[in-house]
Every structure is written in C-alpha cells, then in structure tokens.
Amino acid sequence: MRLVPVLGVIGFLLIVVGVAMLTALPFSYMFDGTDFQPILYSALITIAAGVALMLFMKRMPREELGVREGFAIVTFGWVVVALFGSLPFLFTGATTSFTDAYFETISGFTTTGSSIFTDVESLSHGLLYWRALTHWLGGMGIIVLSLAVLPILGIGGMQLFKAEVAGPTKDKLTPRVAETARLLWGLYVLLTAVETGLLMYGGMSFFDAICHAFATISTGGFSTKNASLATYDSAYFDWIVTLFMFIGGTNFALHYSALKGNVGSYFKDNEFMFFLISAIVAVLIVTLSISPGFYEGDVMRAFRYAAFNVVSVMTCTGFANADFAVWAPLAQVVLLFMMFPGASAGSTGGGLKNIRVLLLLKTGVNELKKLVHPKIVSPIRYNGRMVEQDTLFTVGGFLILYLITFSTASIILTATGLDIVTSMSAVAASMANVGPGLGTVGPMANYAHLTDFAKWVLGACMLLGRLEIFTVFALFSSAFWKR
C-alpha cells in the first residue's frame, strides 16, 4: 500500500467537506447566530488540514493509484472526514462527548440517521443544516463509490453494472471516475432542488425543506423535528418524501439513463423490477395488517403509513411518520426483514442491496433445479447477460461476511447488557444504515442512552455496512500492507 497518494485524496475530500461546511453559515447568520463562529472555525480547520495534506503529497514523487489504495481511500476517507465533521457538534457545545459527536457524524456521513440527540429542535439552525448536509455529502460519496469505484474493485457483484455509466474500465482509478462523478453530481443536485421546491409548495419553510430534502435523497433520515415527519401529519409531505426516498434508493445510473430520454431502462432492469415488486408486496401486506386494528379501518391512512414506512425501511432512510413499534407483529416483522435486502446498488440506500439478493435467490433456485436434473446446465442471467461463477462467489462471500458481522456485533452489544431485540435490531439497522431499530432504539426513541462502547461498535457497523464490508475488512489482511 502506498500511503502518499491516499493521503492526498483524503486531503482533497477534506477541502470539499470544509467548503460544504461554510454553506451552513448563511443559516447561522439568519437564525440564531450563536453557532456562526464555531462552524466557521470548524470549516477553516477542516480546509486547512486538507490543504496541508495535499501540499504534503505534491512534494512527494507521483505514484499511481491501485486497487489497494482504493480500499484505503474509501475506508480512511470516511473515518477522517467524520472526525473533522464532528467539530461543529463539539465547538457549538451541542454535546461535550467526543463519542456522541463522532457517532452523530458517522451516522450522518454513512446516511444511517441514528441520533444521540433527544431534542433536536433545541439545536441551532446552522448545526441542524450541517447535520442534514453530512447525509447529503455521504450519499453523493456512496453513489460515486458504488458506480465508479467498487466495480473496479470487483466487490460483491458490483461489477455487474460496470457498463451502465461512463466509468473507468481498466484496473486503475482513472480520471474518468471524476467525469462520472460530475454527471451524477448534477443529477443529485437537480433531484434535491426539485424535492425542496415541492416541500416548500406544500408549506414547509425553505430551511426545513432543504434539510429534509438532503436527508431524503441521501436516504439518511435526520429530521429537523423531534417527531420527524409525524410533526406535520400531512399526506402531501408523506407522499412526496415516500417518492423521493424511493428515487434515492434506486440505482442512479438508471436515473441518468432516464434523463437522457431512455425512461424504459427502469423497467428493463432486473434489480429495479425486483425492488419495485417487493416494495409493492410489502406495502400491501403491511396495509392489510394495520388497517383493521389500527387507524380505525381508514384504509387510505393505513396505506399512506404503510407505504411511507416500508419505503423508509427498504431504502434504509429511517424517517418515521408513525410509531411502528406498536403495530401488529406481522407489520413489524415485514419491516425488520426489509432491512436486509435494503435498496438498489448504485443508490444512496443501504442493506445487502437488491442485486445481491436477486442473484442469491437465482442461485438457490438453480441449485434446486440441478438437484432434480443433475446434468442440466443453466447459467444465471442478469439483465440478459450471463453471470460468471466468480461474481456469484463474491456475492456469496459478501452474504457470509454480512451474517458473521451481524452475529458478532449482536453478541458484543448484548455483552454490554442490552436486551436481545434492541441489540439485534440496532446492529441490523446500523449495518443497513437505516437508523431506528426496535426495542429501546425504536422509531420514536434514539441512541442517546447507549454506553460509549456500544456507540463505537454501532459506528463501526455503520461504516462496515456503508462501505460494503469487503472494503473495510480488506484493510485487516496482512497481504494488504505488503509492498
């Protein structure tokens, strides 16, 4: 592993984050004002650190980026960015605990949306904006990562959409990554602007609208309100947010293709159709299970809550408009299981990703076929192309590492004294980057009461889930560090 170019790229990321932090200042100025200086200083420190790293790299001999450097950039990038991103929380005095500040920030950048604040409405506006912005930056980072970087690294079946967007084709990280990133950046800004406009049209203030748009399109889930979307109790807002969560959970390569006029590409994509159909089935089951006993048989209301919460959990956003912890067990278990497949690859959403689940299901069915017809040769197809055995192996390996991480982290959390439902759902919700779980970390509760140790464990789970596990685990192999 060559450390120099890695530090250089991380320096660049810090500059981007620092500059983004500055955009909170107008809100600080307009509203409370008290957080103006703390955020300004945080931004300047972040930018300065970034510039220092880049200058340091410039003085070093030029070195090319390879696969191993890719892993290091991705993992250390998120860790370091969250370190500087937690400064505003500490400098404003919103929390005095470094653990809490870091938890909130890594939860933001990984688009998880688990919070340690019990009363977000008491936070200053500049800080609330920065909190939502961490989601938005993280979401953008994930799209670039999964469409442009991960396919080269060959992670867990991600190479399957290598051809979807103009991206790099060689075994190196090339400038074409930057080109792809720019195209996606434009699309991301456009979608955010449209949602902000639609929310304002419904009567939300510009501040609340942009913060919620940041948290929706990035499938993050931080709200500016204590009761999240339930505060408004508005069918209009709920449906707008449901729609944009779904858009955020869809492969951005398909949106890009649709913008170029090829709208049919959504329906030709196996993963999108799987995502859509499972969403429809889940919404129907949840609607039917909550409409008689809850909401006095008001089917339309039940349908709205079902659609919102199913899409929120599937896309791993974590917004809430109702306390599903009191719903019928059937509705709860459907929501719990939807965390695992999660959203689409190449989206801002989390979970195992529908493409992997689809390939795994096809593998399962194929094995059944082979059992009855031992001599059959039936290759697995995805979007019409034959899937190589190697790809299926990395997808299988991914599932295995996911399950191991899930079990190990659940065991560690229960060792801190947390009950089983809270521990297991907190780990599942953190790894899938959903946010709220069940038990004492349910949709109307938060993560403030956990021990520092538990917060670090869950923070690590968020990062592992967000960076597709392999990326992080690769750093722990001795082979990784050899020259």
Place this chain on the structure above:
Amino acid sequence: MRLVPVLGVIGFLLIVVGVAMLTALPFSYMFDGTDFQPILYSALITIAAGVALMLFMKRMPREELGVREGFAIVTFGWVVVALFGSLPFLFTGATTSFTDAYFETISGFTTTGSSIFTDVESLSHGLLYWRALTHWLGGMGIIVLSLAVLPILGIGGMQLFKAEVAGPTKDKLTPRVAETARLLWGLYVLLTAVETGLLMYGGMSFFDAICHAFATISTGGFSTKNASLATYDSAYFDWIVTLFMFIGGTNFALHYSALKGNVGSYFKDNEFMFFLISAIVAVLIVTLSISPGFYEGDVMRAFRYAAFNVVSVMTCTGFANADFAVWAPLAQVVLLFMMFPGASAGSTGGGLKNIRVLLLLKTGVNELKKLVHPKIVSPIRYNGRMVEQDTLFTVGGFLILYLITFSTASIILTATGLDIVTSMSAVAASMANVGPGLGTVGPMANYAHLTDFAKWVLGACMLLGRLEIFTVFALFSSAFWKR
C-alpha cells in the same frame, strides 16, 4: 417419478415402526395398563398398512430406485410414518385433536422435541415410552439418511463424507445402504444401552433412564418429566446427558471409525474440531456471563448449566435444566445463534450443520483474500481434500433456501398474531429441530397455546429442517414429476 417402489419402501418403514410400537406394550402392562389396547391396535394398524403396501408392490413389475424416488421416499416416508405414529396419542385419548397428535409425532420423528402437552407426567407410561421412541427411530433414520442416502443425492455438501463409511458409490440406491444401516444400527443401540446403564447407576429408574437415553442420543429432547432434567437437579445426570448429547451431535462415521480402533480420526476431522472448539468457546462465554449475576457466583454450577444448555442447543436436543430465558442477554443470544450452525452432518443433531458453516466461512475468507490478491488461486480444502466449486454452490444454495424458509415462516407465524421473538425463535427452533425457543415457547413453556394453523406451519418447518430442505423442495418442482 415411479410411485410403485416408493410405496413399497414406505410399506417396509411402516412395518418397522409398527413392530417398534409393540415394544411399548411391556411398559403398558407393568405400569398403568390403560394404554395397552390403544397402543396394540395402533401397532397392528400400522403393520397391516405396511404389509398391504408391500404386497401391492410385490405384484407390480420390479423397478429400480433412482434419485427422484430417493427424494420421494425420504419426504413421504417421514410424513406417512408420523401419520401412523400419531395413532397412540389419539387412541389413548391423550389428545382429541388430530393437529396436536400429529404435531407431537412429527416433532418426535424429526427429533425436534417441541411438545403440546403441558403436563407430561399425567401421560401413561406406554405413551411416554412411545413418545421417546419416536425420537430414537427418527434419529436412526437421519443417520442412515445423511450418511448413506444424501451423499448420493449430492445435497448441500453432504457428498463430502461419501467416503467415510462403507456406503453406496453409484448413482442408485443399492443394497449397500442396508449394509451401512446395519453397522450404524449396532453402534446406535450400543450407545443407547451405555447411557441407559449410566443413568440407572445414578439412581434413575429403568423406565426414565431408557426414555431419556432415547431422547439424548437422538438429540430429540422429550423428557418424561414436566421440568425436564431440572426435576433431578443432579450434576451427575446433567454431565452424563451433556456428554451423550455431544456424542449424538457428532458424525456417526467418526464413532464407527473410533470403534474400529481409530480414535485419532475425531481430531483429524475438520468438522469435529470446529464443532468442539465452538462448543468450548460458547460454554466459556455463557459461563462467564451467568456466573456473577446468577447462581451467586458459584462458577462450577454456572459452568454445568452453561455446558448443558450450550450443548443442548448446539446439538439441537432441547433438554433443559435451567430457565435460560431469564439469563443475561449475552448468554441468551449465544444460545440463539448456536441454533443456526447446529450439530455435525451425519449425526442425529440438526441446524445448518457445522460442515456447511465451515465451508461457508472458508468461502467468505477466501473471497477476502481474492480481493486483495485478485490473481491468487487458493482452493478451499476440507479434511485435506480440495472442495469442488459445485459443492460450494450447493452449500451456498442451501444457506439461501434456509434463510428464505426462515423468513417466510416467521412472517406467516406473526400473521397469526404471535409476537416477533416467539415467532422467529419458534421457527428457528423448529427448523433446527431444537424444540424450545424464546418468548412464549421458552425452555420452561411449550407449544400447546399456538393455533392449529401455527402448529402445521411449525411441523412443516421441522420436516424441512430435518430433511435438509432440498429433499422436500425438490418435490415441488414440475421436473420432479415428469417421467
């Protein structure tokens, strides 16, 4: 699929079961007497049905058994045998519900050990003996199945120990299956006799000793006492049962090899070492987590309870000597997770089987290696031999089908109104053939309060888990039924 030879074999199985049922009569005669006639009639009906099926087959043209007939015999065999096996429960009036009688019997034959009886001590002795005997017959059936039949069918990696025991080698079910079965039968009887003797030496009556021995060596879990082994509160009994549960959960091919003087073969076997080491680690964790807060720091007592319950869950026996539902969350979650890997292939135990978990872990680690070193060629080895890619695919397919079945059944159970913990743990415990779960089906509770529908779902889960899923699912493919 050729139905005629299938019916013939099932007829033979019915005769075996009917004759075994007759062995309950001495106990009926000695103790209560009331159940003598009901059991006698049940046995005669079962034998008559078997003879009728065999005669019917004899008059048909001779046909060879192939792979598809193998699947049909295995699945229909268990279903039909449980049908006749439930007659004693109905004829004695122990229950008037056919659902309950069938649930108890399929739970017996699959060596699950979930019961619908709230007061087993009120049952007559002949019936209690028959209940324990269903475990013992089912356990023997499973050993023969997994050592002699499944490897030919190539199910989920089972072909890996094709060579371990003298078994069939061609793509047909041959008379050598019967030869293997006879050898294992002797070993099984021997182990049961030794455990019965050791329990009697400790002061247990012959009746209780043989019933507990049946339920231990088959890793079933039905006890003749309401409080299971907790009734005795004896360290001696607990350790004997722990030892024999472990023996029952070990590959019987290894016991066979040890009997022939090759004791070292245990420690050369990858699966056994994995099974042993994970048992030791789990026992240590559970001991440490319960010894301070429970049992007043009495470490030896905590160690005994930990060892007993870990081995009981790992081997999927389901005997209880303490109410682990009140233990520390860490201890509970370890017990919950140990249900999934379960015991060794070729044993009477259940779960995914350690051999599969080991191969899956190796696959996961291998994928990580390949990621850092894309050009590396590192084949996966098991017991020194290279494992073929096809084998890994069937193991992966098995895991996938296991998870799908688990999720689907959990969703169906919550739809009946059961809470999440009860539903999920009941499904996990049924599929792994453990017996008790958590929530309202915990180690000191039972399955009596479930709806009939839920009981049928769980019965199906027991069968799916016991027959390695593939065997049952294969019957649902259209290809299966073609000529």
